[in-house]
Amino acid sequence: MGLNYRQIFARKQQEANRIKRLYPTINNESGIYIFKRVDGNGITYVYVGQAKHLIDRIASHLIGYAQHIDISLKKRGLYPKGEWNIKFFNCSVEELDYYEKMYIERAIEKGC
Secondary structure, three states: OEEEEEEEHHHHHHHHHHHHHHHOOOOOOOOOEEEEEEEOOOOOOEEEEOOHHHHHHHHHHHHOOOOHHHHHHHHOOEOOOEEEEEEEEEEOHHHHHHHHHHHHHHHHHHOO
């Protein structure tokens, strides 16, 4: 049997608190987040996302199972103990699509 809503909410809140401890300047406003890791062979992996609420969205990835990034975060962990690091910045909701596309294109240009 799966988790009930209270358990899911509690796990998400736990992850949100961990994110705030690891990244004290993060807030729950709209913005772009970038997950980045480098494997043992020097290959860089990047995932770029947008969120109306940064902390909530990142926490959802950390407890999720639906997307490849969710599974990789669980397998490889979040920095400092794990491999994935997070970069983020705020922008208006209207700018989300623009900046997400721009950072995806930059990652592709760098060979990520």
